[in-house]
Each structure stands twice: as structure tokens, then as C-alpha cells.
Amino acid sequence: MWHVPCQDAGEDTVLWRADNDECKAYFSSAKTWNNLRDKRNEVSWRKVTWFSQAVPRHAFQVWLAFRDRLSTGDRMKNWGIEQCCMLCGEKNETRDHMFFACPFSFTVWLNTAGKLFGNAITPDWNDTVSSLLQQAQTRIDHILRRMAFQTVIYSIWREHNSRRHGGVWG
Ligand SMILES: [Zn+2]
Incomplete structure (x- = not known):
């Protein structure tokens, strides 16, 4: 849930979107790629x-x-x-x-x-x-x-x- 920014909530921090759109403080290239890529079903062959x-x-x-x-x-x-x-x-x-x-x-x-x-x-x-x-x-x-x-x-x-x-x- 998003809140209206306010001074009392503390400093802004940078977060990276990881699994299931959950945000983390660290960057993972694998998780980011997984988020960005076009997911397709695995093919049997x-x-x-x-x-x-x-x-x-x-x-x-x-x-x-x-x-x-x-x-x-x-x-x-x-x-x-x-x-x-x-x-x-x-x-x-x-x-x-x-x-x-x-x-x-x-x-x-x-x-x-x-x-x-x-x-x-x-x-x-x-x-x-x-x-x-x-x-x-x-x-x-x-x-x-x-x-x-x-x-x-x-x-x-x-x-x-x-x-x-x-x-x-x-
Ligand atoms: Zn032939």
C-alpha cells in the first residue's frame, strides 16, 4: 500500500523490485531479469x-x-x-x-x-x-x-x- 510522502516517515530509500513485485534494498540482476523478461512455458523439446x-x-x-x-x-x-x-x-x-x-x-x-x-x-x-x-x-x-x-x-x-x-x- 502506498502512503502520501510525509516528513515523519523518515528518509527516502532506494529499493529494487524483486520477486512478486516485493521490494528489496539490494539489487539482484537475476531477480530483476526474471521480473523483466517475457515468461513463456517451458517447451518439452x-x-x-x-x-x-x-x-x-x-x-x-x-x-x-x-x-x-x-x-x-x-x-x-x-x-x-x-x-x-x-x-x-x-x-x-x-x-x-x-x-x-x-x-x-x-x-x-x-x-x-x-x-x-x-x-x-x-x-x-x-x-x-x-x-x-x-x-x-x-x-x-x-x-x-x-x-x-x-x-x-x-x-x-x-x-x-x-x-x-x-x-x-x-
Ligand atoms: Zn529430400
Whole structure:
């Protein structure tokens, strides 16, 4: 509750807004950031993207894929550019086609991660993500599955870009 300022109430003091709009005499950058930031619900795929063993540049690529921010053909269309799948020629190049409905990508995915996933290996993006969210038989399998997923996404996207740019930008 706010009171009209008056002399008897003592000296003015500087306070910082912290948790639940409570004011404190000290400044905490973490609490201030938490107050300012736009809070969103945690996404389930967070654990498939950011984990301690992940290679940062692979994780970033995977984050872009989850957000569907990669410049696949369906997104290029919005910019007036026609682009078929750079890997198999399929007309409709989407994120889900690339990982791993595309016959080229699925072959890479199968050869890399087939043993780790067994019967659960699939060309379907959502099914792949669901099985990555489930606990594997051992902790090491759990980590390896996610690492394989990230490495394959990163490598396929690099291959895709090198074909798109005629190999000039590697
Ligand atoms: Zn393809």
C-alpha cells in the first residue's frame, strides 16, 4: 500500500523490485531479469536441445529446427524463391521432410542411429522427438541418442547448404 510522502516517515530509500513485485534494498540482476523478461512455458523439446554433453553449434542448429527457422523450401516460398529438396529433388522441402522423411536424410539417420534406436527408428519428426524424450535403456544410450540426433541434423543441414550454394560456402 502506498502512503502520501510525509516528513515523519523518515528518509527516502532506494529499493529494487524483486520477486512478486516485493521490494528489496539490494539489487539482484537475476531477480530483476526474471521480473523483466517475457515468461513463456517451458517447451518439452528443451531437454533434446540443451544438455551438458551437447556440442553448442549442433544444439543451436537443433534449436533452429525445433523453431522451424531453417531456410527450407516451404519457408523460402514466402520470399518468392522456389526451392526443391537439395538432397532428393522432392518438391515440398519442409523441416519434417528434411528430418528425416527425405530418403537421403533417412539413410544417414538410419546408418548413424539405427542401432541406438532399434525398432523405434522412424522417418517421422514427431515420433523421433517423442522417443528422444523417453528414457533409453541406459543413461549412456540416452545421451548418445540425443547426440546422434544433433550431429545428424547438423551434418544434413551442412550438406543441404553446400549443395544449395554449389559447394562454394561448404
Ligand atoms: Zn529430400
